[in-house]
Amino acid sequence: MRRLWLLILPIAILVGLSGCARGDEIATPPALPHSGQRLHLERGLLEGEQGREGEPYYIETASGALIPAPEQPGTRFLVAVGADGVTLVQVRQGTVWVWANDVWVSLADGQQTRIWPGRAPETPSGVSAYLDRVTYLANPRLGE
Amino acid sequence: MRTVWNFSGWLLVVTLLASLLACVPPTETPTLPGGPLNSTLALESGVATASNGNGSTRAGGLAVSRQPSGVAYILTFPQGDAVLPPEPGEEFAFGVRPDGTVVMQARVGQIEASPDGRRAFTVPQGEEWLLAPGTAEVLAGRWVAGSTLNVEEFVPTGGVEAPSFIEAVPRQEPEVITPLPTTPPLPPSPEPVTPEAATLRLWHPWAYEPEGEALVAAVRAFEARYPQVKVEIVPMGWTGLREAVTAALMAGTPPDLVIASSDDAIVWADQGLLQPVDDLEAEGRLGDLYPAALDGLRYGEHLWGVPLRVGVAALYYDRQQVDPPPPTNRQMLEYLTAGVPLAIPRHFYYTYGLLTGYGGTLVAPSGGAGLDSQFTYAYLDFLRALLGTGNLVYGDPVEAAIAFREGRVAMIVDGSWMLPTYRAGLGERLGVALLPRIEETGQWPSPLIGSDVCVIPAGVGETQRQAAAALAAALAGEDFQRRIAQDLNTLPAAIRFAQEDPLLEAFSQQARLATPGVVHPRRAEILEVGQEMVERVLLQGWGIEEAIAPAAEQIGALLFP
Numbered sequence: 025m026r027r028l029w030l031l032i033l034p035i036a037i038l039v040g041l042s043g044c045a046r047g048d049e050i051a052t053p054p055a056l057p058h059s060g061q062r063l064h065l066e067r068g069l070l071e072g073e074q075g076r077e078g079e080p081y082y083i084e085t086a087s088g089a090l091i092p093a094p095e096q097p098g099t100r101f102l103v104a105v106g107a108d109g110v111t112l113v114q115v116r117q118g119t120v121w122v123w124a125n126d127v128w129v130s131l132a133d134g135q136q137t138r139i140w141p142g143r144a145p146e147t148p149s150g151v152s153a154y155l156d157r158v159t160y161l162a163n164p165r166l167g168e
Numbered sequence: 169m170r171t172v173w174n175f176s177g178w179l180l181v182v183t184l185l186a187s188l189l190a191c192v193p194p195t196e197t198p199t200l201p202g203g204p205l206n207s208t209l210a211l212e213s214g215v216a217t218a219s220n221g222n223g224s225t226r227a228g229g230l231a232v233s234r235q236p237s238g239v240a241y242i243l244t245f246p247q248g249d250a251v252l253p254p255e256p257g258e259e260f261a262f263g264v265r266p267d268g269t270v271v272m273q274a275r276v277g278q279i280e281a282s283p284d285g286r287r288a289f290t291v292p293q294g295e296e297w298l299l300a301p302g303t304a305e306v307l308a309g310r311w312v313a314g315s316t317l318n319v320e321e322f323v324p325t326g327g328v329e330a331p332s333f334i335e336a337v338p339r340q341e342p343e344v345i346t347p348l349p350t351t352p353p354l355p356p357s358p359e360p361v362t363p364e365a366a367t368l369r370l371w372h373p374w375a376y377e378p379e380g381e382a383l384v385a386a387v388r389a390f391e392a393r394y395p396q397v398k399v400e401i402v403p404m405g406w407t408g409l410r411e412a413v414t415a416a417l418m419a420g421t422p423p424d425l426v427i428a429s430s431d432d433a434i435v436w437a438d439q440g441l442l443q444p445v446d447d448l449e450a451e452g453r454l455g456d457l458y459p460a461a462l463d464g465l466r467y468g469e470h471l472w473g474v475p476l477r478v479g480v481a482a483l484y485y486d487r488q489q490v491d492p493p494p495p496t497n498r499q500m501l502e503y504l505t506a507g508v509p510l511a512i513p514r515h516f517y518y519t520y521g522l523l524t525g526y527g528g529t530l531v532a533p534s535g536g537a538g539l540d541s542q543f544t545y546a547y548l549d550f551l552r553a554l555l556g557t558g559n560l561v562y563g564d565p566v567e568a569a570i571a572f573r574e575g576r577v578a579m580i581v582d583g584s585w586m587l588p589t590y591r592a593g594l595g596e597r598l599g600v601a602l603l604p605r606i607e608e609t610g611q612w613p614s615p616l617i618g619s620d621v622c623v624i625p626a627g628v629g630e631t632q633r634q635a636a637a638a639l640a641a642a643l644a645g646e647d648f649q650r651r652i653a654q655d656l657n658t659l660p661a662a663i664r665f666a667q668e669d670p671l672l673e674a675f676s677q678q679a680r681l682a683t684p685g686v687v688h689p690r691r692a693e694i695l696e697v698g699q700e701m702v703e704r705v706l707l708q709g710w711g712i713e714e715a716i717a718p719a720a721e722q723i724g725a726l727l728f729p
Binding site for chain 1: 203204205206207208209210211212213214215216217218219220221238239240241243246253254264266317319322323324325327328329330331332
């Protein structure tokens with residue numbers, strides 16, 4: 025009987041792991057938008073809060089990043105494009121997908137990523153301080 | 169054994185539960201408070217452009233394919249204003265300065281305030297508004313087509329100390345108080361050199377055009393100012409003038425001043441029959457003229473004439489049949505598909521702007537022939553699509569003009585010189601719009617510009633030349649230029665005098681986007697080759713690539729024989 029459990033146990037663990045893998049696949053990134061409502065941020069600071077209604081939109085930045093409208097109402101996020109062309113995306117609440125150079129990353133509450141022109145998004149990291157208008161205008165170089 | 173059984177059993181149960189939980193799709197995001205009804209995007213600082221590439225909501229009032237109810241987002245600004253996103257095909261630009269002043273450009277379509285903002289307003293298409301914090305006053309002016317917001321003005325690279333508090337605007341409708349000048353004021357014009365006593369012979373081609381009469385009045389005013397100068401005016405028709413001037417230039421007995429086409433000026437300059445007028449430009453006397461018109465007279469590192477009147481093509485439309493006009497090429501195609509007819513006269517001149525909007529050109533930046541490109545392909549493909557709707561009248565310029573005047577077509581691409589004719593025919597129904605922006609590239613078309621110009625023949629002596637140059641500069645000045653705009657209702661070469669008439673102002677905006685295309689003594693032949701290429705595709709069933717290749721080769725041979 026003991027041998028039987030020793031046989032079943034690794035199988036059960038493998039089943040569990042494969043279930044986890046399938047779970048990850050479910051959180052797939054949204055389709056890449058090509059048309060529709062587009063807001064192109066050339067340089068500046070934009071704060072967003074996702075509503076319950078309305079057609080989809082996406083934000084495009086000068087460094088080539090795309091941020092589709094979040095799916096979850098109430099998602100609050102921030103997009104900034106610096107004078108050095110670097111894009112910064114920070115998420116206060118909810119989940120935000122960011123695309124650049126054929127790579128998607130997903131940002132959860134309290135996470136941020138930066139995108140240098142022509143490059144993929146950085147691996148998400150924790151937000152140390154949310155950017156505000158005064159701080160941004162004092163030093164609009166976001167890659168430093 | 170029992171302990172092992174118990175341990176293994178529980179472990180199995182826990183593992184299987186974990187597996188099952190892992191199989192359950194995870195909640196995509198944590199549950200959040202419901203969020204507002206509409207999405208909001210707050211532009212705290214900087215520059216953003218809003219556009220909508222969805223299908224059209226309106227094609228002459230015929231087609232409606234609106235997106236689901238609800239707007240995509242409300243765009244808000246730190247001083248309390250808020251606006252709705254663009255409708256399909258529309259494009260707006262916004263900037264927020266460090267002090268909270270908002271700039272709005274209604275590039276295509278009109279910007280509507282959102283009820284979420286502190287006040288109601290509409291920025292009409294083609295206008296640029298400045299909305300400062302803490303005041304109901306709004307400065308409104310014309311948006312110069314093609315101009316963009318300078319990001320340094322909104323977010324200086326070196327950083328700037330910004331106020332932490334931005335005062336809200338009052339809850340009342342804006343007071344639109346001061347139209348902004350669309351053209352920066354000119355520096356004071358230098359006092360012209362007083363010409364010495366001279367008798368000038370001036371030949372012009374406006375014998376059968378109202379410009380001839382206005383010219384006489386302007387010349388008499390010049391003589392009154394400089395009584396020591398007398399001017400003999402010899403009016404001719406265009407063909408007669410070209411032949412007479414060419415013969416006189418060849419014989420070495422030219423008049424002192426000639427008004428001719430910019431194409432003729434370059435032909436004569438190439439033959440060494442003219443004197444350059446670089447000095448007038450260096451003295452700052454030509455600073456108010458359309459840059460593209462001046463560029464069309466630069467050849468071999470010299471400027472060969474002074475533009476007096478310019479010609480450029482834009483989109484005329486009959487408001488009774490179509491309003492608004494199509495702002496983009498795709499919408500133009502939709503209009504035609506929906507049964508709104510368009511006329512384009514059969515000459516390369518009228519469609520050249522669309523070629524440039526697709527990124528195409530006759531002469532590559534390297535100086536070689538530039539026609540053989542994917543951009544030319546896209547341009548021809550678009551023309552073919554227009555023709556394929558069955559609602560493009562592509563024919564003789566006179567027949568096309570008559571079709572528009574008689575209301576058989578709703579729109580026509582035609583030159584600024586036709587404005588008096590169409591105005592007389594359509595009256596208040598007449599509208600003029602920029603050639604539609606090309607959605608695939610985001611670029612505005614740059615149509616060809618041509619001009620009637622003053623040239624000074626080679627061999628004119630110094631005293632005569634000085635007086636002739638003074639008269640040419642005077643004709644490019646306020647008196648004659650204002651007459652061209654106000655009395656003759658065509659487009660003067662000086663930018664500022666078209667602004668009082670909205671239809672002329674539309675042509676003025678188009679002229680600011682225009683290009684001479686190619687400055688070459690064989691320009692007319694080059695354009696003919698372009699037209700042959702278009703006709704092969706549209707009327708003779710040639711493949712696009714098949715038509716481009718020989719045209720590019722012929723143009724190359726004309727440019728570099």
